[in-house]
Amino acid sequence: MKKVSVSFTLNGHLVTAEVPPNWTLLKTLREYFELTGSKEGCGVGECGACTVIIDEDAINSCIYPILEVEGKSVTTIEGVASEDGTLHPLQKAFLENNGVQCGFCTSGMIMSAKALLNHNPDPTEDEIRASIAGNLCRCTGYVQIVESIEKATDMIKQEK
Amino acid sequence: MNKFDYLMPISISEAISLHKNYGDQAQYIAGGTDVMVKIKEGKINPQFVISLRHIQDLDHIVYEKGQLTIGALVTHRMLELSPTIRKEFPILIDAVENIGSVQIRNVATIGGNIVNAVPSADSAVPLITLGAEVRTIGPKGKRAMALEDFFVGPGKTLLKDGEILVEFVIPKLPSHTGAAYWKHTRRAAMELPILGVAVLISFDDDMQTCTEAKIGLGVVAPTPMRAKNAEAILKGKKVDDEILKKAGKAAAQECKARDSIRGKAWYRKDMVELFVQRMAIVAMKRAR
Numbered sequence: 001m002k003k004v005s006v007s008f009t010l011n012g013h014l015v016t017a018e019v020p021p022n023w024t025l026l027k028t029l030r031e032y033f034e035l036t037g038s039k040e041g042c043g044v045g046e047c048g049a050c051t052v053i054i055d056e057d058a059i060n061s062c063i064y065p066i067l068e069v070e071g072k073s074v075t076t077i078e079g080v081a082s083e084d085g086t087l088h089p090l091q092k093a094f095l096e097n098n099g100v101q102c103g104f105c106t107s108g109m110i111m112s113a114k115a116l117l118n119h120n121p122d123p124t125e126d127e128i129r130a131s132i133a134g135n136l137c138r139c140t141g142y143v144q145i146v147e148s149i150e151k152a153t154d155m156i157k158q159e160k
Numbered sequence: 161m162n163k164f165d166y167l168m169p170i171s172i173s174e175a176i177s178l179h180k181n182y183g184d185q186a187q188y189i190a191g192g193t194d195v196m197v198k199i200k201e202g203k204i205n206p207q208f209v210i211s212l213r214h215i216q217d218l219d220h221i222v223y224e225k226g227q228l229t230i231g232a233l234v235t236h237r238m239l240e241l242s243p244t245i246r247k248e249f250p251i252l253i254d255a256v257e258n259i260g261s262v263q264i265r266n267v268a269t270i271g272g273n274i275v276n277a278v279p280s281a282d283s284a285v286p287l288i289t290l291g292a293e294v295r296t297i298g299p300k301g302k303r304a305m306a307l308e309d310f311f312v313g314p315g316k317t318l319l320k321d322g323e324i325l326v327e328f329v330i331p332k333l334p335s336h337t338g339a340a341y342w343k344h345t346r347r348a349a350m351e352l353p354i355l356g357v358a359v360l361i362s363f364d365d366d367m368q369t370c371t372e373a374k375i376g377l378g379v380v381a382p383t384p385m386r387a388k389n390a391e392a393i394l395k396g397k398k399v400d401d402e403i404l405k406k407a408g409k410a411a412a413q414e415c416k417a418r419d420s421i422r423g424k425a426w427y428r429k430d431m432v433e434l435f436v437q438r439m440a441i442v443a444m445k446r447a448r
Contacts, residue, residue: 001163021166022209024196044197045264046350057237057266063196064267065189067166068213112262134261134350 008069010035011079017066025069026050026061029076037077037107041136048135051108052076058115060134077107080114089155090114090148099148101139108135113149123153162205170214172297172324179322180299182208188324189213190233191267193260194276218271218326223248226332232271232325236283240265249330250446251286251358254341258282261350271325274307277317277383280352284311284384286341289358289376290330298323311383334372336363338446340439341376344431354423355379355431357411359439361394363447368398375407375436380415380428387411390436404440408433 007016010033017032029035029052041049043062050062053075080088090110093099100106109132116123116131123131128149137145164187169175179186187206189195190213198204212218218233223244230239236256239245245252259265259273259282273283274294284307292307299322307328310317319325333339339360345351356378362371373394375387390411397403417428 004166020163022161022164022199043200045193045260048261048263051263058263059266060193060263063192063200065166065192065196065209065211067168068192068211115262131262134263 004067006066006070008071009073011075012083019066021067023066024062025052025064025066025074028066029061029074035076035078038111039104039107041104046134046136047105048108048112048132049105051111051135053111053115053118056115056118058112058131075111075114077110080110088114088152089159090117090152093148093152093155094145097148097151098141098144101137101141105135105137105139109137109145113152116149117153117156121153121156123149125150161200162202164199164206164209166209166211168211168214170216172215172326175210175212175215175324176297176299176322178208178210182210183321186210186322190269190272191235193264193268194272212324220327221245228330230270230328230330232269232274232327234270236260236265236268236270236273237262239270249290249339251290251339251341251360251443252283255282255286255343255356255358258343258345264350270328274310274328275317275319275325277311277313277315278352279314279382279384280356280379281384282341282343282353282356282378285356285358285376285378286339287328287330288384288386289339289341289360289374290333291374293329293331294325295327295329296323296325304329308384308386313382333360334362336365336367336447337361337372338443338448339374340442340446342435342439344435352422353379355417355428355435356384357432357435357439359436359443361399361440361443361447363444367448370394370397370399373407375411377411377415377432379422380417380432382416385415387414387432387436389414394440399440399444401437404437407440408436411436 001020039049041047045060045063185207218231220231222229341358343353358376360374373391390407393407412429412433417425
């Protein structure tokens with residue numbers, strides 16, 4: 001099939017992909033850029049494992065047409081840590097508070113939490129739960145995940 | 161997934177002419193949270209997917225002289241975060257806050273939700289109750305119609321081939337009006353409702369006599385419906401618990417609830433009876 005060209009900012013770097021026009025953002029991330037941190041769970045926008053941030057907002061990349069990212073800024077789990085490898089407080093908090101069990105939902109959880117903190121640096125527990133309502137954890141480790149996001153929020157506040 | 165070309169017109173006329181060129185092989189897409197899933201699941205196989213997202217001026221929320229206009233490309237998240245909607249139309253917040261997830265609401269559009277026309281569309285019932293009109297532009301020009309008449313069956317609307325829904329207009333509500341919506345589900349997020357109930361009540365200056373009542377029901381018929389018998393019971397009366405109970409019973413009787421995987425008909429009727437009363441109470445609080 002013929003390919004189309006799409007340019008956007010990916011984790012802070014300007015990139016161009018040549019992919020078929022029916023590809024989704026997730027497929028492009030995983031198969032063109034080989035960034036496999038974003039996962040395909042359900043593939044229909046229900047489980048949140050594919051969550052990435054476009055500009056400031058969380059979206060399901062598995063149902064996001066690739067051509068719609070032209071000119072936008074995409075952040076994936078690979079772009080959450082600093083370039084020198086220093087982990088983001090969310091990543092540290094997930095590691096330290098058992099926010100990760102099998103790990104399949106983790107990148108999506110962290111991206112949803114990061115989008116929440118972009119808009120709301122001091123969320124309540126209810127707001128945290130609402131922000132990850134579209135992210136399923138089949139290990140059902142939700143309590144530790146919510147605690148991890150709370151701890152990360154505290155860390156970020158202390159840094160400031 | 162089937163192969164398709166993805167086209168991004170920047171005007172309505174361009175979109176319509178592309179649709180005309182490709183006919184049966186064309187499919188409009190807005191946020192894509194339904195269309196992409198249908199394509200992935202093989203339910204539709206368009207050769208040309210025509211994105212409406214780059215058409216200018218379809219994502220407005222304008223509140224002027226009491227009239228609210230919502231562009232078809234407004235996302236559920238934009239409604240949820242709009243201070244005007246929260247203050248003046250909390251019934252819409254009741255509906256959109258619990259649609260899908262943040263990820264879905266960030267992209268899914270109000271126009272798309274309506275055009276998709278599933279009996280469980282959460283935004284349809286409150287919009288009908290608010291008396292919304294839909295405006296469309298198609299190959300044969302502009303049209304306007306009541307949203308209530310727009311739905312003709314599950315997945316079916318009055319939209320003609322190539323026609324695009326462009327905006328919703330909600331007329332100025334009478335003073336002393338309140339409205340509320342209840343999405344009845346097992347969990348709030350990522351769930352289709354077992355049923356949806358919206359109630360709008362307007363009071364006379366005495367704040368007791370009901371001058372206008374509109375009751376919208378979702379999922380309990382092939383399309384979102386009005387419970388007009390129940391509305392008639394409330395109109396012109398001083399609203400008390402007894403009248404509300406009668407209205408609830410009437411709504412349960414006139415709805416066409418059936419058994420499905422999400423709920424039995426008898427349960428749905430019971431819940432219609434209950435939530436018509438409860439939403440009327442919330443609506444009355446908001447009116448005062």
